[in-house]
Amino acid sequence: MVNRPTNQSQSHFHGGLVLRHHKKSSCDPAVKSAGIPNKLMIALKANRGVAAEPVVKIGDHVLKGQVIAGPDHPFGTFAHAPTSGIVTAIDEQPTAGSDASEALTITIKPDGQEQWLGTEHKCLPENRFEIIEQIRQAGIIGMGGAGFPAHIKYQQDTATIQHNATTLIINGAECEPYISCDERLMLDHPVEIIKGTQWLIKAAEAQQAIIAIEDNIGGVKKQLDEQLKQQQIHNITVVKVPTIYPTGGEKQLIKVLTGQEVPSGQTPLAVGVVMQNVATAKAVYDAIELQRPLIDRVVTVTGDSIKQPRNYLALIGTPFAHLLRLADCQDDVDKLVVGGPMMGYAMPHEQIGIEKTTNCLLALPKDCTKPEIKAMPCIRCGDCVKVCPQELLPQQLLWYINGNGQANDLEKAREHHVFDCIECGACSWVCPSHINLVDFYRFAKSELTYLDHKRAKADQARLRHENREARMERIKAERQAKRRQKTAQLADKDSAKKEISAVLQRIKQQTQETADE
Amino acid sequence: MNKTFNTTSAPHIPSRISVQKVMLWVCLALLPAILAHVFYFGLGIVLQMILATTSAYLFEWWCLKWRKQPLKPFITDLSALVTAWLFVLCISPIAPWYVSVVGMFFAIVVAKHLYGGLGNNIFNPAMVGFAVILIAFPQSMSLWLPPSELIGLSQTVEPLSFSELLNWIFSGHQQTQVDAVTAATPLAAIQTGLQQNYSLSEITAQTIFGDFGGMGWEWIANWLFIGGLVLLYKRIITWHVPVALLVTTLVFSTPFYLFNNDVFMSPLQHIFSGGIMLAAFFIATDPTSGCSSNRGKLIFAAGVAILTVLIRNFGSFPDGVAFAILLMNMSAPLIDRLTIPAPYGKKPGALP
Numbered sequence: 114m115v116n117r118p119t120n121q122s123q124s125h126f127h128g129g130l131v132l133r134h135h136k137k138s139s140c141d142p143a144v145k146s147a148g149i150p151n152k153l154m155i156a157l158k159a160n161r162g163v164a165a166e167p168v169v170k171i172g173d174h175v176l177k178g179q180v181i182a183g184p185d186h187p188f189g190t191f192a193h194a195p196t197s198g199i200v201t202a203i204d205e206q207p208t209a210g211s212d213a214s215e216a217l218t219i220t221i222k223p224d225g226q227e228q229w230l231g232t233e234h235k236c237l238p239e240n241r242f243e244i245i246e247q248i249r250q251a252g253i254i255g256m257g258g259a260g261f262p263a264h265i266k267y268q269q270d271t272a273t274i275q276h277n278a279t280t281l282i283i284n285g286a287e288c289e290p291y292i293s294c295d296e297r298l299m300l301d302h303p304v305e306i307i308k309g310t311q312w313l314i315k316a317a318e319a320q321q322a323i324i325a326i327e328d329n330i331g332g333v334k335k336q337l338d339e340q341l342k343q344q345q346i347h348n349i350t351v352v353k354v355p356t357i358y359p360t361g362g363e364k365q366l367i368k369v370l371t372g373q374e375v376p377s378g379q380t381p382l383a384v385g386v387v388m389q390n391v392a393t394a395k396a397v398y399d400a401i402e403l404q405r406p407l408i409d410r411v412v413t414v415t416g417d418s419i420k421q422p423r424n425y426l427a428l429i430g431t432p433f434a435h436l437l438r439l440a441d442c443q444d445d446v447d448k449l450v451v452g453g454p455m456m457g458y459a460m461p462h463e464q465i466g467i468e469k470t471t472n473c474l475l476a477l478p479k480d481c482t483k484p485e486i487k488a489m490p491c492i493r494c495g496d497c498v499k500v501c502p503q504e505l506l507p508q509q510l511l512w513y514i515n516g517n518g519q520a521n522d523l524e525k526a527r528e529h530h531v532f533d534c535i536e537c538g539a540c541s542w543v544c545p546s547h548i549n550l551v552d553f554y555r556f557a558k559s560e561l562t563y564l565d566h567k568r569a570k571a572d573q574a575r576l577r578h579e580n581r582e583a584r585m586e587r588i589k590a591e592r593q594a595k596r597r598q599k600t601a602q603l604a605d606k607d608s609a610k611k612e613i614s615a616v617l618q619r620i621k622q623q624t625q626e627t628a629d630e
Numbered sequence: 631m632n633k634t635f636n637t638t639s640a641p642h643i644p645s646r647i648s649v650q651k652v653m654l655w656v657c658l659a660l661l662p663a664i665l666a667h668v669f670y671f672g673l674g675i676v677l678q679m680i681l682a683t684t685s686a687y688l689f690e691w692w693c694l695k696w697r698k699q700p701l702k703p704f705i706t707d708l709s710a711l712v713t714a715w716l717f718v719l720c721i722s723p724i725a726p727w728y729v730s731v732v733g734m735f736f737a738i739v740v741a742k743h744l745y746g747g748l749g750n751n752i753f754n755p756a757m758v759g760f761a762v763i764l765i766a767f768p769q770s771m772s773l774w775l776p777p778s779e780l781i782g783l784s785q786t787v788e789p790l791s792f793s794e795l796l797n798w799i800f801s802g803h804q805q806t807q808v809d810a811v812t813a814a815t816p817l818a819a820i821q822t823g824l825q826q827n828y829s830l831s832e833i834t835a836q837t838i839f840g841d842f843g844g845m846g847w848e849w850i851a852n853w854l855f856i857g858g859l860v861l862l863y864k865r866i867i868t869w870h871v872p873v874a875l876l877v878t879t880l881v882f883s884t885p886f887y888l889f890n891n892d893v894f895m896s897p898l899q900h901i902f903s904g905g906i907m908l909a910a911f912f913i914a915t916d917p918t919s920g921c922s923s924n925r926g927k928l929i930f931a932a933g934v935a936i937l938t939v940l941i942r943n944f945g946s947f948p949d950g951v952a953f954a955i956l957l958m959n960m961s962a963p964l965i966d967r968l969t970i971p972a973p974y975g976k977k978p979g980a981l982p
């Protein structure tokens with residue numbers, strides 16, 4: 114059922130799948146420019162950082178490379194106009210993310226002039242902080258999928274943890290089927306990728322870099338190796354890793370290359386690694402040496418509904434419809450997926466713009482997509498356990514989350530490490546009962562996060578309440594102490610008499626005063 | 631222009647695996663052993679298969695109706711077929727018809743559907759059915775046919791013709807006939823022999839015992855082994871259960887045998903007779919009623935082996951596999967809880 118080749122020299126991650134690649138058809142033809150579409154929709158998303166705020170208004174004319182949105186915040190990223198044109202709308206639009214969730218989007222109508230913003234020529238950065246700053250200003254984020262702002266990976270360590278990134282891993286192992294943009298990029302731009310990698314080494318102050326590629330792609334390693342030899346670069350090595358899904362997953366790739374596991378809940382820095390995608394390395398080169406912000410990327414347009422699958426160089430914000438038309442998309446599309454077939458997001462329609470993280474548009478007809486079969490009960494066959502790269506017990510998680518008719522036992526799911534699930538979908542893929550397991554884990558994670566949030570709030574409220582109680586208690590105690598003191602005084606006869614007469618006096622006075630008024 | 635697409639969640643591409651296929655492979659893997667059974671013991675097993683399968687599906691259909699479950703995916707998932715066939719491989723091929731019917735009632739209705747149907751049963755249905763039969767009809771379980779090899783060797787035993795077989799199963803048998811055509815199973819023979827104070831070597835000197843386990847039986851075990859290899863190759867089962875079960879049986883029965891080989895069977899005899907091979911590849915590997923983690927599987931299988939050997943050596947039933955399985959089924963949830971594997975990034979000894 115699930116077939117795993119063995120490779121001796123490297124470590125393994127547990128489980129995984131061998132999938133059909135479907136990469137060749139889109140990888141073979143050269144990259145083609147997608148040209149200028151009739152509109153660009155640039156989503157300003159908060160990719161775990163802080164969303165950029167628009168700095169242009171509707172009706173503004175913008176130049177290519179001009180900043181159109183910027184952060185108020187050190188973690189925010191910049192967005193630049195991919196071409197010159199007029200801003201026609203700034204509103205909430207569906208985006209190329211999970212559930213096509215909406216985000217603030219700047220729509221630009223290109224004027225076709227491709228007028229660049231004249232930039233003053235920046236000097237090459239001298240130290241790591243300058244490199245990081247230039248990366249940030251160019252709006253570079255992790256282009257492999259998660260979209261984590263690139264500069265943050267390098268900022269964290271100086272400030273918080275002791276600096277221990279010894280290895281920079283450039284991830285060229287796109288393990289999902291169909292996607293070939295990274296492979297194509299490595300074939301076309303080996304020099305740029307190597308140069309970008311060198312900048313990143315400096316930014317991370319790493320000792321070495323590893324460019325990881327899958328062992329099923331032939332020419333790439335030779336090309337990169339030749340370049341490295343020519344330029345006498347010794348701190349970058351190109352390593353082939355076995356093509357097992359999800360070998361390109363951050364945690365899995367680190368395990369394969371270093372033999373170490375990133376401790377649960379921590380970043381790769383904990384094992385001395387910073388990881389970046391090849392496309393990001395190329396973008397870093399563009400940003401630093403060409404002073405070109407991140408305004409376009411290579412996107413694979415493929416799938417069985419596409420007559421001419423290939424890679425396109427597309428401006429950020431290019432609507433799917435434009436790319437699909439270029440690639441001669443048939444009418445039989447059942448699913449339009451952003452990303453790969455295992456973890457990608459199904460899009461509701463084609464009027465959504467590509468993002469910096471969009472590596473693939475996958476158009477699949479009905480007979481290539483997973484049929485909607487009614488899920489059967491879990492038969493505990495254990496196939497999901499065999500394939501889970503995170504070494505979880507997916508069926509056990511399902512049991513707790515599903516509650517099997519009983520009360521949901523989400524906390525048990527937490528005990529079974531549901532938060533370590535990377536949502537790779539390997540378990541769903543092999544399940545003979547056709548249970549969409551990942552959906553359950555997503556649900557459990559969001560539910561638990563919500564509950565934690567609520568609990569934290571309740572805890573706070575309780576704390577506040579307890580503090581208040583304690584305060585009241587204290588006041589009461591003080592009052593009582595005072596009264597006790599008083600009674601003690603009263604017990605003393607003489608002073609009691611005095612006290613009483615004083616009180617009587619006072620009352621008398623008061624009654625007189627009220628009478629007088 | 632405003633095309634809309636299907637937005638169901640990932641993964642988007644199909645894999646061609648289904649419960650039905652898994653079950654089908656289990657049935658296919660059982661076929662060689664069933665053919666061997668026919669070869670050595672005649673067509674009895676085929677009649678029993680027809681009986682058991684028919685009643686299994688009638689009960690399945692009835693239970694689904696009664697539990698208001700859709701017939702469609704469940705009746706075709708072939709899980710009832712697996713249950714029926716496993717059960718049939720355990721019972722005597724000349725058992726009266728009601729044995730299969732009662733066995734399947736307990737397997738399908740009680741063990742499976744009363745516990746919530748497919749995937750929710752705590753006990754292995756086939757073993758529940760078989761255990762009930764062992765207790766309710768011990769007599770008919772100890773009546774077996776002699777293996778055909780033996781028939782060739784002796785003049786006194788005649789093979790049953792098909793019509794005699796039908797008669798035998800459906801209308802019972804006269805006591806006078808019994809001794810003429812039946813033979814005890816090797817394990818039962820050992821049990822009675824020991825009770826009559828024969829030594830083990832005397833008992834096993836009888837031809838019925840073949841080389842290790844018993845004539846015919848050895849070969850069925852071999853074919854079960856081959857079928858098991860198919861399941862391993864198809865990755866329907868993993869090595870953990872069969873290896874742990876067989877190795878533990880060997881290791882655990884050795885000291886007994888060395889201690890007193892007049893009373894205790896040899897390790898190979900343990901493996902090649904009775905239900906050990908069936909349990910190792912087909913029953914203890916049942917995922918639903920077994921353990922889920924690899925470590926759990928090892929413990930589970932070792933437990934089955936130890937209990938089986940103990941019951942065979944000291945208990946009052948000739949074979950202990952069924953009871954051993956049921957006892958371990960009960961312990962499986964606990965074993966599971968104690969053997970949650972450490973996931974990626976949470977291994978002991980890793981960085982903090």
Ligand code: SF4
Nearest residue numbers: 491493494495497544
């Ligand atoms: S693969 Fe599916 S049926 Fe098998 S154990 Fe996992 S969840 Fe259950």
Ligand code: SF4
Nearest residue numbers: 501534535537538540
């Ligand atoms: S989705 Fe989660 S549980 Fe399923 S295989 Fe991937 S990591 Fe394991």
